[in-house]
Amino acid sequence: MSSRLRGLETIRALIVAIGLVAGSSPAFSSPVEVREAVEGYIARHEMEIVRELWEALSIPAVASDAENIRRKAIFLQERLERRGFSSEILETEGNPLVYGDLRVEGAEKTLLFYAHYDGQPVDGSKWAQEDPFQPVLRAGRLEDAARVLDLADQTGLDDDARIYARCASDDTAPIIALLAALDALAAAGRQPTANIRVLFDGEEEAGSPSLVSAIERYRDRLDADLLLIIDGPLHPSDLPTVVHGARGILTLELTVYGPRVPAHSGHYGNWVPNPAMRLAQLLASMKDDEGRVTVAGFYDGIDLSPADRSVLDLVPDDLEELERALGFTGADTVGESLQEAIQYPSLNVRGLHSAWVGGEARTIVPDQAVAALDLRLVRETPADDLYSKVLAHIRGQGYHVVGDDPTDEERSAYPRIVKLLRSAGSEAYRTPIDHPQALRVHRALADMWGVPPVVKRTSGGTVPIAPFVRLLGLPALGLPTVNYDNNQHSPNENIRIGHLRRSIVTMAAMLMME
């Protein structure tokens, strides 16, 4: 890790874009001093920090388990109060939010940290350990058969050690890191440069259904100059990472109809239209050979400035390695790179189904064929807008569009029928790449780590918090800190101890930001 960080410092000379001038800025009176103080504190209090995380991870925290979720909320509230926060359990239509407010004398700015304290549902049978909510400490990676350690026997931990538990990286470690950073600063006699507010969500992994309606009720508590979302893994390069937005999503389901029931392909093939072929033709009409969407106006309004492009170019993706890892060659060319590609909305066939394949295949003309699509949205392409364009395209292909299975009358009236279902959709958000609050964060990270952060103009994925961010109207940045290989959303989720340490330092950088 640190050798990788050092290696990457050599590219710093090349990087002089959008205020990302590293090392020379006076953003901290002395970032090195802060870092040394925090790292010293971590070294002295390591087992305390790990035990607090361990305790937090021992509370089952799946959104559907309201009772245990509330236990974890109360646990966190109490831990915030220990650090001098004025803390509340904010009731919502669903699981409670944990809120904390720490006023700093003389501070002119306010930072709002968002994280979620629930975790993905677990399938215990797929985990190496008995119970995903009984943390297990290992000397290294499970995949490398690292041995299990007894926490009670440890007096210090190697950077490569890992704690395995649901929520470990996503997001309980960042929450504990934030608390530890506050402790480290307090121990050094320093106080944050801004008022600190925290909001911990108890149902993010269930889509944060109560978050938007909570704004109305608790808007006054949520005011801030900047929202920092301390969720997600670092860029695969392991460099400090800042994420300016996330794509939204709209899902569609298309069902094309053939005969009312499957028809004998011998008796009727060549005569009864085949819905699987029709669906293939309809889908094929939506993209060209290079993977670019051919639906009229699909990419309208997207204009990448030279500054945007240089930010994209600076993301150190190793695309050759990524192709090897994913097992393909020859990417689609919606953009010139992966980073450019995700600046555009996508149209992805995420599933196909018609009758049977393999040993189950039968000699029939299927009665219907279904395609499940997801469209990733960007700031310039709202869900309703893209939906209208896709709908117009489908109609342009001669289809009668219905919302339910067609009636006999519709079957007799229209040669081409498609049922089109859509989700409500979740919009994208994006904070401008040169927003003053963002530039502060870039600079603070660069100063703290001696290397400019990877700045992602948008993440390709979608986050439940996006509607919240849009409604709140704050500049918002994703600040991921955990190891890329944390098995987020999968069995054997973990946090690497070295990354826990780095998370604490990064949180301190935010707390001390000028």
Add this chain to the structure above:
Amino acid sequence: MSSRLRGLETIRALIVAIGLVAGSSPAFSSPVEVREAVEGYIARHEMEIVRELWEALSIPAVASDAENIRRKAIFLQERLERRGFSSEILETEGNPLVYGDLRVEGAEKTLLFYAHYDGQPVDGSKWAQEDPFQPVLRAGRLEDAARVLDLADQTGLDDDARIYARCASDDTAPIIALLAALDALAAAGRQPTANIRVLFDGEEEAGSPSLVSAIERYRDRLDADLLLIIDGPLHPSDLPTVVHGARGILTLELTVYGPRVPAHSGHYGNWVPNPAMRLAQLLASMKDDEGRVTVAGFYDGIDLSPADRSVLDLVPDDLEELERALGFTGADTVGESLQEAIQYPSLNVRGLHSAWVGGEARTIVPDQAVAALDLRLVRETPADDLYSKVLAHIRGQGYHVVGDDPTDEERSAYPRIVKLLRSAGSEAYRTPIDHPQALRVHRALADMWGVPPVVKRTSGGTVPIAPFVRLLGLPALGLPTVNYDNNQHSPNENIRIGHLRRSIVTMAAMLMME
């Protein structure tokens, strides 16, 4: 039924094609006399005939049940011997064939009747009766809630009564009808005009795997002037039907590859190529909007003569009714009609699968997408030939074609990879529409029923007997006689008593054919 037959006689005046001049031919010294004699015999011996059929249907006869299949073979052998056949059980690599040879003094021609005595596998839970091999007599259609009758109480049966049992129509009733026709002629002091040979197959519903190799062993017993395949239902018009051939079949399975495992559609959508979209594009490249195959040379060699076309035109398909029944409008236009369409090979997508749809759908780029295809073959388009053309087409779309899942090296070397699997294929057969032996059959049916038969140049479906027909080298005709709504291959298979009677008369027409 008979009113329908009478109604259709009114179109006879229009039909003067390929020797189908009805009514005026002296093919029988007196067909009316033969018909009256046979119908008189049926009226007097009806319960005997039904009981013989009942007894045959009471022997479980699924190809995989070797013991019971042999019981049925021995039953049939014994029934043939009662009628004066010299009969044998012919051993094969699989289930035995039942063979019979009836020499007629002075006969110059030999007719070979083929039928199968096995039935489709049964799923007893889907039948209305306890056991598909314990026949049930009903006063009418099960779908009309017709009551069950006790066979022992009956002294005669209505035309609309039905016997429900596996094998009822497919093919045990035609076998029993042939035996009854021989009895009826014998009772009238008549003998067939040809030597009669019969061959009953014990594994047709399992694909007749042993039939072709049996030719080598038993070729001398199988010589004849004409092979009559007494299998399948009448044309939906319920008119006498003759079928000159059947399409063959070749099945293909295409698997297009994306990332090695499903990839996050947000992080990688627009960049990692989507195999479901690629498969859709590949399939779409194979057909135009009208359903015509665009693979180069796909229809080569097919040339319908004016005589062929008039035969196709004479098939009284009610296409509007068929569209209504199947629940669609706007047929593909490979041919101008259903009958013309099935003179051409087809390319049918019988199944599609990629990842998940509906409630199971996940926001991923799938790892692969599979299409199952069946290609129906005609006499002019052998399996290997069409396979080569489709393969060339796929390569022309830029695909690297493999026979196994691609290796890492292949994934890194080829942007487009498809796994293409094929079946061995089963070829089509077709007896020329004006073959002299065929014209005899057309005439005999026309004379017997007073209406020209529906002549199908080919059936759309595929029959396991086709390779046998091709190797044997005899002119071969399908002579279906049972009700169209017999639920062949489905639960609640049945034979309508009126159709059993008609089958006997049709068999007599064949036995007395000039």
